[in-house]
Amino acid sequence: MSGFHSALYAGSVMHHRLRPREHRLRYSIFYMLLDLDEVDMLAGRLHLFSHNRFNVFSFHDRDYGEGETTSPRARIERHLREAGIEAGGPLRILTMPRILGYAFNPLSIYFCHRRDNSISAIFYEVSNTFGERHNYLIPVARNTKLPIRQKSQKSFYVSPFMSTDMVYSFSVVPPGKNLAVSVIGHDTQGPLIIAKLAATRQDLTDATLARAFCTYPLLTLKVIAGIHWEALLIWLKGIRRHHRPSPPDQPITLGRDLEAATRLTQDTTNVLR
Template sequence: MSRVVHSAVYEGRVTHSRHAPTPHAFRYRMAQLYLDLDELDQAFDRRWLWSVNRRNLAQWRRADYLGDPDVPLAQAVRERVREATGSMPAGPVRMLTHLRYGGYVFNPVTFYYCHAADGTLSSIVADITNTPWRERHAYVLPLTRAQRHGRLWCWEFDKDFHVSPFMAMDRRYDWRFTEPGEELRVHMKVLRGLAPEFDADLALWRRPLDGAALARVLLRYPLMTLQVIGAIHWQALRLWLKRTPVHDHPGRADRGPKETS
């Protein structure tokens, strides 16, 4: 079996906190895979319950992710960055995502960490899927346009995609990322004017991508993606019971994946 160098399992928690107009918060434990797209075949080689583009209990399937399924995913991500910024990353592309478990997949967001030829991080792509419409939208975040606060890379920009019936469109985002290491953090804040209305915090810790870690994912988080969509609908019901205002879909003319810098 070829050695997997950059891919890993990240395990930790996700916390959502809604501050207005209806206070609401929850926290779940979770695990995601961090996959170097050049290591896919090695990562799941001889893993009985894991596979690439082949049915299994846990499956990485090209069609579940950004862009044309006939185009290699790393190429599609690089093209998306080039379209948004005019510059194509020449180094590795690594993704933080859920796989297809038990034949079902849902990723509220998949992050792609794009690197320059020298291996340094150059941009992050956040590919978001909304609920319940299953539309996708890719925000491209080049590090050249980020502010640096300690170990955090920070971007602030207008919201451009309807994510949830409980969130209005006329908002701004404040997103903050660490570079993936022993710890991986993502903090996504929604602002109404200068006031924070909602924030989501992802705090994960790295494990080697080996047989023990993959077995732990299946045992501790069985059918992870079904748990994700179930939790989304459960929290939506709780918000509805709290009489949280509901915002209609704005009816975008272009329903396909888009890129925003």
């Protein structure tokens, strides 16, 4: 729907495990980018999309955070304030909606903006198949060049075949005509897993939603089924399982903006000279 920041992004996801047995998968997928200030307007104009009620496609507040029904905007802005990150601008979430009432999102990404529309932070909301959820909040420096490069210690158990003793490196081209998200998981031996999403923008209309439903039928069910199928294949390759620890005590892990860290190092070096 032209005139809205919200859109549909269609593309593909790739996962590549490097060790101790190589394992690769790629599948077609679509996401919605929803401006949280536009959700109710979209629900009022689109026949196939609703907010907090059943439809072919729907966005439910309780599918995010701790399952509360409070405004996602209020929740995210509270986390930004607590982390000392500037808020007040647009908040846009990249996520898979419910399809015929069901959704499972391994990763939803919030693009948090300052009042001048520049990105102040990226908020990664990660869910595992054990009903647990954790968040990685990473600031973005002003005038950051693309792609946005970020890093965080892994603190949440996702796959039974990877430990939490890892570091995530993120590379993000925010939504525009195209979007790209890359996550590399490093352990003590180096890169272990690479995950990439690449997608192209389409206007959010009933026509594009109907086409997406036909092109990716029951996508969210296929995602959860695919996760278990790939886990079986990995297990059959003899990759050992890791013990599942208790979830982190805190709901958010704060990461680092690599460009800001590089600038700080350069500025410190210049001062010392």
